[in-house]
Amino acid sequence: xxxxxRHIVSLLAQDGRMSFADLGRQVGxxxxxxxxxxxxxxERGIIAGYRAEVDHASVGLPLTALISVVPFDAAAPDDIPDxxxxxxxxxxxxxxxxxxxxxxxxxxxxxQELEELLATIRAQGQCSTNTTVVLSTPWxxxxxLLPEDPVVTPAG
Amino acid sequence: xxxxxRHIVSLLAQDGRMSFADLGRQVGxxxxxxxxxxxxxxERGIIAGYRAEVDHASVGLPLTALISVVPFDAAAPDDIPDxxxxxxxxxxxxxxxxxxxxxxxxxxxxxQELEELLATIRAQGQCSTNTTVVLSTPWxxxxxLLPEDPVVTPAG
DNA sequence: TATGAAAAGTAAACAGG
DNA sequence: CCTGTTTACTTTTCATA
Numbered sequence: 001x002x003x004x005x006r007h008i009v010s011l012l013a014q015d016g017r018m019s020f021a022d023l024g025r026q027v028g029x030x031x032x033x034x035x036x037x038x039x040x041x042x043e044r045g046i047i048a049g050y051r052a053e054v055d056h057a058s059v060g061l062p063l064t065a066l067i068s069v070v071p072f073d074a075a076a077p078d079d080i081p082d083x084x085x086x087x088x089x090x091x092x093x094x095x096x097x098x099x100x101x102x103x104x105x106x107x108x109x110x111x112q113e114l115e116e117l118l119a120t121i122r123a124q125g126q127c128s129t130n131t132t133v134v135l136s137t138p139w140x141x142x143x144x145l146l147p148e149d150p151v152v153t154p155a156g
Numbered sequence: 157x158x159x160x161x162r163h164i165v166s167l168l169a170q171d172g173r174m175s176f177a178d179l180g181r182q183v184g185x186x187x188x189x190x191x192x193x194x195x196x197x198x199e200r201g202i203i204a205g206y207r208a209e210v211d212h213a214s215v216g217l218p219l220t221a222l223i224s225v226v227p228f229d230a231a232a233p234d235d236i237p238d239x240x241x242x243x244x245x246x247x248x249x250x251x252x253x254x255x256x257x258x259x260x261x262x263x264x265x266x267x268q269e270l271e272e273l274l275a276t277i278r279a280q281g282q283c284s285t286n287t288t289v290v291l292s293t294p295w296x297x298x299x300x301l302l303p304e305d306p307v308v309t310p311a312g
Numbered sequence: 313t314a315t316g317a318a319a320a321g322t323a324a325a326c327a328g329g
Numbered sequence: 330c331c332t333g334t335t336t337a338c339t340t341t342t343c344a345t346a
Contacts, residue, residue, distance in 0.1 A: 001214060009210055016172045016206035019322060030332055035323070037330090048209040050172035051299065054165055058157060058202045060303040066252070066259060081294035088301035093294040096222070103222060103288070107300045132259070138237035138249040141297065143207065144263045145244035147216040175339060186315055191340075193313090315346080322339065329331080 001046065004029070006146050008037055009047065013143040016050040053141060061107040064134035065114060068100035069127040080125050087124065089117050100130065157202065160185070162302050164193055165203065169299040172206040209297060217263040220290035221270060224256035225283040236281045243280065245273050256286065 001009075007027050011018060023034045041047045056062065071078060080102055081093050092105040104121070108114045118129050157165075163183050167174060179190045197203045212218065227234060236258055237249050248261040260277070264270045274285050 001216070006215065009208065009215055012208035013210050014207070016208045020324095021322065031322080032324090032326095032333075033331055039324095044214070046211050046214045048211055050206060050208050051170065051297070052165065052168035052172045052206050053204040054169050054300070055202050055204055056300065058200070059162065059165055059300075060157075061300055064250070066250070085295070088298075091298050091300050092296040094220070094222070094290045094296070095292045095294065097289045097291055100288075102294075109303050132256075133253045134250045135253055136251045138251065138258075139241070140248040140250070141207070142244075142247050144210070144212065144215075144217055144247050147265045176341095177339060187339080188316075188341085188343095189314055313346105316344095318341100318343085320339100320341080322337100324337085325335090327332105327334085 005037060005041060005046070008034060009041065010143065010146050012038070012047065012050075056107055060109050063108050063110060063114060064137065065106050065108075066132045066134065067104040067106060067118070067121065068130040068132075069102045069104065069121065069125060070100050070130075071125075071127045073126070076126070080127060084121060084125050087117070087120060089113075090121075101127075161193060161197060161202070164190060165197065166299065166302050168194070168203065168206075172208075212263055216265050219264050219266060219270060220293065221262050221264075222288045222290065223260040223262060223274070223277065224286040224288075225258045225260065225277065225281060226256050226286075227281075227283045229282070232282070236283060240277060240281050243273070243276060245269075246277075257283075 004027060008023060011023060011026060020031045020035045020038065023038070024031045027034060038047065056064065069080065071080060078101065084090055084093065089106045089108055090104050091107055094103045095101065096103050106114070106117060108117055114131070118131065121127070121129055160183060164179060167179055167182060176187045176191045176194065179194070180187045183190060194203065212220065225236065227236060234257065240246055240249065240260070245262045245264055246260050247263055250259045251257065252259050262270070262273060264273055270287070274287065277283070277285055
């Protein structure tokens with residue numbers, strides 16, 4: 001990925017509804033040129049989509065939690081993400097190094113729904129859980145700092 | 157927030173670039189009516205912004221980690237978020253219940269940058285760190301499941 | 313808070329270098 | 330891979346119920 005594309009990606013990461021005309025002005029290209037580049041970035045999956053950033057509390061989901069999970073049977077094939085993919089309260093699923101296998105970020109309306117969700121995760125995921133409740137969110141999902149020059153992996 | 161607004165929010169959480177015309181068709185309102193509603197949702201902060209969802213690996217940030225932090229001095233006033241806000245590698249900062257005070261989600265190009273980042277966080281945040289490296293991300297930042305009828309907090 | 317209409321601006325597709 | 334043009338669509342504003 002070249003510098004111009006990184007610039008475009010970085011602008012769209014900050015304002016996902018910026019017009020191609022504005023993008024073009026900011027990066028110094030014609031509207032059609034940025035349009036073509038953005039379409040290519042979308043096709044390659046570098047831009048995976050666009051989302052509105054929602055204030056979860058206002059929308060009825062004031063309770064966020066981080067849940068570490070460990071499978072009951074460490075020897076069994078680990079398809080926990082597949083088994084939990086349909087659980088819509090799980091916003092993020094990370095496979096991690098360390099004592100736990102996965103960390104999940106979940107959002108629910110109330111403690112009661114968290115209790116029910118944990119039961120679902122344990123039953124459906126065949127795993128034990130360790131829950132950390134989020135008390136407040138100073139910030140979340142900020143646009144990441146893109147490296148000036150991306151790291152090149154040497155061949156071989 | 158009424159049901160119509162929740163519907164609009166939910167659609168924009170899935171496709172942040174959907175046009176007002178399409179939104180109107182899906183929720184059964186005129187273009188100008190949804191336009192007005194979306195502007196109001198933005199003003200109230202219920203829609204906090206729009207972002208492109210970026211594939212971090214392609215963009216030079218293949219390394220994600222979760223860092224739990226505990227202040228060196230538990231008695232000192234806790235302004236860790238303020239002290240770390242300018243550290244741009246920190247994508248999310250959650251204040252949590254439990255043994256740690258905060259959990260941070262960070263993105264960096266390589267292990268070396270993670271090492272440097274940890275030093276920065278410890279020095280600037282005056283805290284100790286416990287790092288969990290993300291090995292893979294089955295999914296992340298999925299649109300949350302909005303409750304059908306939001307929970308009403310009784311007055312008093 | 314809704315609608316419909318008008319003006320300005322944008323997206324998408326295309327020709328051509 | 331760029332620019333510029335064209336057409337259809339969209340955003341934005343406004344008058345009005």
